[in-house]
Amino acid sequence: MSRTNWAAFAAAAPDLARSAEERFTAFTHHVLATVRSDGAPRTSGIETRFLLGELWLGMMPDSLKALDLRRDPRFALQANPGPGTSMGGGDVRIGGRAVEVTDGDARRAYVKEVEPPEPFHLFRTELTEVVRTFVEDDTYLVVQVWKPGEPVRTLRRT
Numbered sequence: 001m002s003r004t005n006w007a008a009f010a011a012a013a014p015d016l017a018r019s020a021e022e023r024f025t026a027f028t029h030h031v032l033a034t035v036r037s038d039g040a041p042r043t044s045g046i047e048t049r050f051l052l053g054e055l056w057l058g059m060m061p062d063s064l065k066a067l068d069l070r071r072d073p074r075f076a077l078q079a080n081p082g083p084g085t086s087m088g089g090g091d092v093r094i095g096g097r098a099v100e101v102t103d104g105d106a107r108r109a110y111v112k113e114v115e116p117p118e119p120f121h122l123f124r125t126e127l128t129e130v131v132r133t134f135v136e137d138d139t140y141l142v143v144q145v146w147k148p149g150e151p152v153r154t155l156r157r158t
Contacts, residue, residue, distance in 0.1 A: 004127045006050060006053055006055040006127070008127075016132060016144055019090065020092045022089055023091075026079075026089065027080035028080075030048055030078060030079055031046070032045075032046040033078070034068035035071075036068060042065065049110070049113075049114060051109070051110060051113055051114075054106070056110060057069075057075075057122075058110075058120055069100070073097040074097055075097070076094070076095050077095075090142075091132070092130070092133075095131075096126050098125055100121060101122045102122075106124070130145075130146045131143065140158060
């Protein structure tokens with residue numbers, strides 16, 4: 001089975017991918033959840049980038065979230081809800097595994113595009129789930145769920 005990066009997700013579910021990317025690019029800072037060494041969750045602020053068909057996570061050297069991901073690559077990423085309570089565009093969450101990229105063409109291309117302060121940790125993501133929740137017509141709570149190899153499931157609740 002091939003890994004499911006952002007490009008593979010966007011090809012499988014283009015409308016949901018477009019909505020998710022719009023939510024993440026609307027604001028700079030988001031919330032990343034990682035797993036601490038004792039198994040408890042850790043939440044941290046993070047900036048994300050969509051480049052080269054990947055969703056990238058860049059971090060300061062030896063940050064606790066980077067050390068968490070090196071030990072246990074599972075993560076959950078929550079889009080910034082924005083100011084107030086409107087949550088325009090809905091709520092988007094992404095789950096998956098983070099794979100550290102320490103060298104190679106992809107890292108060089110990321111550095112050229114983003115110009116991050118050196119040194120830094122860089123992780124590409126392998127997606128296991130993307131969820132978008134929003135209100136439709138002031139009547140329905142709509143939840144869209146995508147997992148690799150499955151079509152987008154849409155649930156509506158009143």
